[in-house]
Amino acid sequence: MFGYVTLRPGAVSEEDFKRYRAFYCGLCNTLNTGFGITSSLTLSYDITFVIMLLNSLYEGGEGKAQIRCLPHPLHLHSAIICEATKYCAAMNIALSYHKLLDDVRDEKSVKARAALLFLNGAYKKARSMYPKKCEAIERGLSRLCELERENCKDIDALINSFGNIMADIISYHDDDMFAPALKSLGLGLGGFVYMMDAYEDFDKDQREGCFNPLTELHQRNDYEDKVNDIMTMLMGECAEAFEYLPLQLDVGILRSVIYDGVWEKYDIIRTREKRNRQTFSML
């Protein structure tokens, strides 16, 4: 994923932040021990959110440990592992793996090919654990690539293509009482991530002649407003589904991510652009 689904620094209490961090450490630890050390290439806070969400919903018990790790060998710190950790680790590997496959195919990226070699073993393991989910991720990303290759102008189709992948991942049990709400949450969140990635990379994609779903929209005078509108609609759907769930544990952290944290990158980009524009207009 793309580093958008996170907490804003200072947004929650120190205690809450430590807990959030502990789930992240637990994820890292699970990747290393369960899937091989190179799989921690895929480590991100985004999937940590999903772990905490599923843990809050299903409350299947948490294992806490004090660990040392390679990047932080001097201090012991807390790691929390729960039932969702292994699942989310596998899903993240699958997502990264198939994304890299597509990068190799489309952009012939050498970096991607190298990264793939590292992830091969980890992906094999993930696929043996969750074959159906991995297949769904593969199909979903394939479909998205196809749409992008055809220069698809239907922004809903593009957004939902990625959103549906997230919907599949987040609905841990496909058919329980909360599956529809989790799918809706995933659809909105995934759609937002897709839009944010497109928004952030717009200039770079233009320069390099790469596909960007916002190309048509960018020609409008109200581009910024429209983008904000769409992303708000997507988070609106995500939040509505979130509020349907009977969550209690860590609800403050999860809400902070959904209502505030996801906009951090967006705010940084907007502030930088305004500053650049102001500088230019004063020259």
Place this chain on the structure above:
Amino acid sequence: MNDPYKVLGVSPNASDDEVKRAYRQLAKKYHPDANPGDRHAEQRMKEINAAYDAIINKKTTAGQSAYGGYGGGYGSYGGYRSGRAGYESGDNSYVEAALNYIAYRRYAEALNVLQNVPTSEKNARWYYASALANAGMNNRVTAKQQAERAVSMDPTNPDYRDLLDRLNNPSATYSRQRGTYSTSVNPTSICFGLCLCSLISRLCCRGGCYRGW
């Protein structure tokens, strides 16, 4: 169905949090995993789930949400049972057919049928039906555009306005909640502030002097 509040053991004035807490407590007790093979527990769990859905769904987009599997389909537009998607005289038969499909949540078929209408005949009602179908398919950008079109073509029709309001509801609710997280910076207000500053400084520096910066 029994009174959902009684099933969960909460007062009708209970907050969302209280309802959720009550649900979790009961679910722990009657969950099938905790009571394997217990028919009575299974039945109770069904009632508890139904009661939860009945209460919480009412509190989200005015009954439009259908997450509970009791409405089926994910997304807020799973069930357009409310809203008068009824027929009006002068309705194109394709639009009629589409609205019928929509009532049964067959949104892809509805969209297919609507394609048969030539562009010159796409009236407000066509846009309304198309917006409903697209909303059902989670094509939110198109749905909103089309609902806006329907309203602009026929501003007096309450159904069209109602649909647009419902489509905007999640964004409005979200923005309100987002506003309570005051750490977020509002780019629009910065922009306005900077523009104002640059305008003022340009007016002041008419004489070509270079002030300060």
